[in-house]
Amino acid sequence: MQFLRTTDPFHTESWSLEATTNPYRVFALCFYHAGHIHEFRKWLLHLFLYIEQFEVQTEIPSFQLCCAFMAIDSVIDAAHYIHINNLEPDREVDLSIIADDAFPGQRRFASYFIEEEQGDIRKVIEKFFAYQTCDEWKSSMHLVLYHGVTDRAIDVEMDEFSVWYYLMKLLEAAYIQSRGAVIYPLCSLDDM
Numbered sequence: 001m002q003f004l005r006t007t008d009p010f011h012t013e014s015w016s017l018e019a020t021t022n023p024y025r026v027f028a029l030c031f032y033h034a035g036h037i038h039e040f041r042k043w044l045l046h047l048f049l050y051i052e053q054f055e056v057q058t059e060i061p062s063f064q065l066c067c068a069f070m071a072i073d074s075v076i077d078a079a080h081y082i083h084i085n086n087l088e089p090d091r092e093v094d095l096s097i098i099a100d101d102a103f104p105g106q107r108r109f110a111s112y113f114i115e116e117e118q119g120d121i122r123k124v125i126e127k128f129f130a131y132q133t134c135d136e137w138k139s140s141m142h143l144v145l146y147h148g149v150t151d152r153a154i155d156v157e158m159d160e161f162s163v164w165y166y167l168m169k170l171l172e173a174a175y176i177q178s179r180g181a182v183i184y185p186l187c188s189l190d191d192m
Contacts, residue, residue: 007019007021008020009021009077009081010023010026010074010077010078010081011070011073011074011077012026012029012074014070015033015034015067015070015071015074016029016030016032016033016034016071022090023077023078023079023081023082023087024078024082024089024090024091024177024178026074026075026077026078027075027078027174027175027177027178028178029071029074030071030072030074030075030174030178031174031175031178033067033071034067034068034070034071034072035064035067035068035071037171037172037175039068040068040072040168040171041168041171043060043064043065043068044144044164044167044168045164046059046060047060047065047144047147047148048144048160048161048163048164050147050148051144051147051156051160052160054155056150056151056152057147057148060148062148062149065145065148065149066145066149069141069144069145069148072141072167072171073138073141075170075171075174076134076137076138076141076170077134078174079125079128079129079170079174080129080134082121082122082125083122083125083126083128083129086122088122089121089122089177121173121174121176121177124169124170124173125170125173127166127169128166128167128169128170131162131166132163132166140158140163141167143156143158144156144163
């Protein structure tokens with residue numbers, strides 16, 4: 001097992017004001033501080049469509065994109081740590097979110113998952129890093145963020161659909177894994 005040598009190995013303190021050495025906690029912090037999974041889906045789809053069309057995006061403010069991409073970068077770091085150390089999840093996931101019927105006019109939550117991956121974040125992480133290495137993911141995310149915050153269109157050389165697809169699968173698996181995690185426990189009257 002690779003040992004962590006810092007109190008903030010996943011670089012969460014800059015965007016969540018909390019350092020953690022637990023890679024599974026990074027997932028919960030991501031969706032608590034940086035945005036809901038539905039916002040990530042919307043932002044990423046929007047960015048990748050603008051990259052594909054070679055146009056400048058102006059709809060999403062730069063500060064929101066920067067915060068979201070810092071969180072995504074931390075999620076990728078945490079997933080890489082889980083991958084290289086083959087860590088077991090810290091708790092059982094609640095798969096009811098996958099089984100729930102969607103509201104009228106909406107798709108089911110985990111629409112990007114294939115059946116064998118449901119509830120097993122390690123399978124999703126394994127396929128994520130089989131597609132690209134950690135350094136290649138960081139480079140791809142840097143290009144997407146740069147395209148999102150610059151005021152002119154840039155030529156981005158990547159398979160936008162595949163990068164978006166694997167990234168969304170990772171974020172959805174991280175979201176499912178983080179459901180029910182306590183971010184900041186409520187203090188009781190005895191603690192006062």
